[in-house]
Amino acid sequence: MTEAEAFDKFDDRLKLNPAERLRAEKCHNEITLLLKAAGLITGAFLQGSFARKTMIRPLRDIDKVVILADSLLGLSPDDVMDRLEDVLRVKYPKATFDRTRHSLKIDFGDDSFCFDVVPAWETTTNDDDVLIANRESGQWDRSNTRELMRVVAKRNEDCEGQFIHVVRMMKYLVAVGMEVEGTIPGLHVESIVYAGMQGPIPYAEACVSMIETAIRVLDGGYTDPTGCDPISNRLTVNARLNARSAFQVAAAKAREARALAEAGDHANSIRVWHDLFAEPFPNAKEQSLGAALASALGGSVTSTGHVSRTSAARQSAPPTRSWKSS
Secondary structure, eight states, X not given: OOHHHHHHHHHHHHSOOHHHHHHHHHHHHHHHHHHHHTTSEEEEEEEHHHXXXXXXXXXXXXXXXXXXOGGGTTOOHHHHHHHHHHHHHHHOTTSEXXXXXXXXXXXXXXXXXXXXXXXXXXXXXXXXXXXXXXXXXXXXXXXXXXXXXXXXXXXXXXXXXXHHHHHHHHHHIIIIISOOXXXXXXXXXXXXXXXXXXXXXXXXXXXXXXXXXXXXXXXXXXXXXXXXXXXXXXXXXXXXXXXXXHHHHHHHHHHHHHHHHHTTOHHHHHHHHHHHHOTTSOOOOOOOHHHHHHHHTTOEEOTTSOEESSSOSSEEOOOOOOTTOO
8 A cells, every 4th residue: 555545545534424414414404494484594504614525524513504584683692592492492302402602503412413503694795794693792793604615615626626635634633643632623724724735736745734834824823714814813822832832743753754655665654644643544564573674774763663674764773783793
């Protein structure tokens, strides 16, 4: 297995289950029809990572914007959510309902997905922004979520469909490989990749480049992909420092893995990538003692403790001695 083949397998393992995606889309349409029939909304659309196709397994939180009907004019965000919840509880008596700052959450169980239903009004300005509920302020906040989806779709097209795949890989790295999940939220990861990826590039090279981009932009700052929201300002100083430090460690491993692949040692390259990403990145077969001894002379030792015939690993192999030397 080559490095490129390992990344293809990794990419496939991060994708949402097609049957689960279809089930979620059917549920989305069902909720829309239900609220329309009750006269509470005029339409709805999906947003967030599910809509932008940057969500990784397992399918869980799905963001859904519902455009409110005029009959709800003048109601507060909580009052609107009361009306929506009254209708949805009847249809889904086993679901659990909760609320966030912007949404009514409908949870269909730990082994299923949940919807964050965001009530919104269309704006009257010359754009297609929406005004979304804010329970904390009791007001309605402007959101350019449709523009965000368009911008990401355009960048993905410019990258010949690779952009969303690289975003998933980087999200998985942050969540599992670097163990800083929550420190750098998903949209931040997406924004970092957007800042660094302009066109198609092989996945392994893209991951090295995006990790290095993360180090650079965490030093300075970054906006969301629309360029309107400087979201890096939302991170605490400690969060940025911790994330930058984790990306620096990741960068060293990623550069080593690439160097090994470029030198022709794909097995050890894959081992280092696996060490960085963890499961579900594939791993190479364990190195035998004979193979290690055969590779030791003039080779190098990888960060995973394996011997490479090449000099591309992080440290030189220990010198060998003749059996008869004194």
